Amino acid sequence: MAQLHLGQTIRFYGDPLVDGPEAARHDSRGGVLVQDRRIAAIGTADDLRAAHPGAGIVDHGARLISAGFVDAHAHYPQTGIIASWGKRLIDWLNTYTFPEEMRFDDPAYAAEVAGRYLDLLLANGTTTVCSYCTIHPASVDAFFAAAEARGMRVAAGKTCMDRNAPEGLRDTAQTAHDQSKALLERWHGRGRAEYVITPRFSPTSTPEQLEALGALWAENSGCLMQTHLSEQLDEIAWVRSLFPQARDYLDTYEAYGLLGERGLYGHAIHLEPRERDRLAEVGASLIHCPTSNTFIGSGLFDMGLATSGARVGLATDTGGGSSFSMLRTMAAAYEIGQLRGIPLHPAQLWWLATEGSARAMRMADRVGGLEVGREADFIVIDLASTPAIAQRAARAHDLWEALFPTIMMGDDRAVAATYVAGKAMKTPGA
Incomplete structure (x- = not known):
């Protein structure tokens, strides 16, 4: 059965090192549909729920869904x-x-x-x-x-x-x-x-x-x-x-x-x-x-x-x-x-x-991004994984200000879940 993962999502439409941060797209309430170990659809949570009413729902709340x-x-x-x-x-x-x-x-x-x-x-x-x-x-x-x-x-x-x-x-x-x-x-x-x-x-x-x-x-x-x-x-x-x-x-x-x-x-x-x-x-x-x-x-x-x-x-x-x-x-x-x-x-x-x-590594057609057709290797990031990170992220005005404390101070506790080809290899609380 298809699984619809809901949460914040981040994906890229270019190389932000060359094209600037605008090459990234953030959905504050997005979703990733996984079927047959691949990403079958990506979009807003509401649109995906409506288009795939039979999919199982995994709601990650305010956590960030990203490519692994x-x-x-x-x-x-x-x-x-x-x-x-x-x-x-x-x-x-x-x-x-x-x-x-x-x-x-x-x-x-x-x-x-x-x-x-x-x-x-x-x-x-x-x-x-x-x-x-x-x-x-x-x-x-x-x-x-x-x-x-x-x-x-x-x-x-x-x-x-x-x-x-x-x-x-x-x-x-x-x-x-x-x-x-x-x-x-x-x-x-x-x-x-x-x-x-x-x-x-x-x-x-x-x-x-x-x-x-x-x-x-x-x-x-x-x-x-x-x-x-x-x-x-x-x-x-x-x-x-x-x-x-x-x-x-x-x-x-x-x-x-x-x-x-x-x-x-x-x-x-x-x-x-x-x-x-x-x-x-x-x-x-x-x-x-x-x-x-x-x-x-x-x-x-x-x-x-x-x-x-x-x-x-x-x-x-x-x-x-x-x-x-x-x-x-x-x-x-x-x-x-x-x-x-x-x-x-x-x-x-x-x-x-x-x-x-x-x-x-010449693998961007298969892994590294949340794109339809790529293999469903993705992670779920807790943007408030420790008290120190949480208190800083609470002051954030956009995704980048919320994500940067996790980049600078995060560790394995920030990785709430890891999925490989759509299969959960690490789950919240594990």
Whole structure:
């Protein structure tokens, strides 16, 4: 039976980073009709009630119905080491990340962490994520199986590394290609799963491995490819020493066929002019990871790239990022924007965490917005989830003034309900 969800609704008719906050539409008493796991209709509550008298009613009162959050860059194997004290990127990888990732050759351990991670996402209102796994095929199988059991649309891939990593976390150019290909053939397009070709970053891949993965991507151009780019200055210097012939960091990917419109380049903080131009020219996606960038001391992403039309997604970067919450991630993005002289409007922040990230992942035709025909992944936000937020929201004169305190101070308590393909995965009071 069709279900009609009633409450405030928010949707977008453009990119508010380019078109301004007017690209968003708010209905103070709207509705979303869900049928066969998709959004069948959207409009005002009165119109939808009249047009669909037989639908079951779920009335969320004054709460806000929104598309579910879309996290465009994460490392699910780092769930257990989130919020670990660290120094810089390379120290953090060697101290925490690599020892933890070595445990994922155990399928049972990988399954346990994958399930816990996805449940944490759902509790925080994230319904779609793009994740790195480890070099172990078992870690990929565990992640996709856990997502399949929950009905989630996810993207992920085997992380490939054949140098500058510990014994037990290195593959080869050939095994990286062959295992990635086998996993792609097993999972890509199965249910709501999408495979992502995943070289970790240039320092941990030889030219031979990058070339092999570039060839795999060329053979499977409908897949996404994800990696890291220009996160920290000492990392960039390391790349220069490893690839002395390269024009810049981006060229270490471009030279081996790993630059394209379906590429997701995490961080992208310290870009050279040529890199900015080439990324824009091919239509690649830059993934902003604000809590990670501040936590590990990487630098401040330039959101001016997005306001000038670049394709930008938002991400937690768990566990270098210090929160599973896209609300906390939006708050960090706002703070970084302030430091860069670009104060992001609440409409722009919300778009980045939903439609913008879905667009970056080339999934905006399926998730990220409340639009007819899209998959019914949506959340219900309590705009008065804590006393501190409630007292501030009570003074609001419009939606944005009411929503901004939740962006800046909200957590999983603000997510009253989470629906995946129309199925309730978190309900009020759970």
